[in-house]
Amino acid sequence: MAEETMTNNAGNDSTNVPQPVTEPANIPADAAETMLGGTGTTTEQEPAGAPDAYDFKSTIPEGVEVDETITKEFSDLSRSMNLTNEQANQMAAYGIKYGQQIADAVKAQYSAEVQRWGEEAKAELGANLEKTLATAGAGIEAIEKVAPGIRQALNETGAGNRIEVIRAMEMLGQLVQADPGKMINAGGTSAPAPAQTWYPNSKM
Numbered sequence: 001m002a003e004e005t006m007t008n009n010a011g012n013d014s015t016n017v018p019q020p021v022t023e024p025a026n027i028p029a030d031a032a033e034t035m036l037g038g039t040g041t042t043t044e045q046e047p048a049g050a051p052d053a054y055d056f057k058s059t060i061p062e063g064v065e066v067d068e069t070i071t072k073e074f075s076d077l078s079r080s081m082n083l084t085n086e087q088a089n090q091m092a093a094y095g096i097k098y099g100q101q102i103a104d105a106v107k108a109q110y111s112a113e114v115q116r117w118g119e120e121a122k123a124e125l126g127a128n129l130e131k132t133l134a135t136a137g138a139g140i141e142a143i144e145k146v147a148p149g150i151r152q153a154l155n156e157t158g159a160g161n162r163i164e165v166i167r168a169m170e171m172l173g174q175l176v177q178a179d180p181g182k183m184i185n186a187g188g189t190s191a192p193a194p195a196q197t198w199y200p201n202s203k204m
Helices: 002-012 068-080 085-144 150-157 163-178 180-188
Strands: none
Touching: 068 085, 085 150, 085 163
């Protein structure tokens, strides 16, 4: 009986039974990386926060000169906000874009104003427009002898469309046409004619 019990106990004892070995799963070489697994290499990152000095060279348009005082003030502001170099450049790029939009709007508004001056002058001169401009042209030609850039100035400022300037040039043209000799000194030298030539009754 004792031998039978020992035999049964031995048959129930699993400690001597070999256990199956679990092999690790084969991982393909091109398996996708995970957020935690990664590649095993450490990526070097830029330190967060404001740098010792900001570099805006990549943001400033080519050929544009930036005032050093403005650059320093903007750098100080960015540093007070603890902005990184990238963040500060993003802010600078937006500021440049916004400033350009304002400049374009001002230019367009002034161009419209100059156009309006021209329309008002045409309406006031009416049928005498061509005659008035021809006479004013004679006055401009007289001025060009001592001020060669007069036409450019009239165009750049828009003053050439102002009725007041047109009337003034018309009056000068009338004087020149009435007595061309009054401009002989201006035509021969770089100095205008003496004041007495224009205003003989004055004491200038």
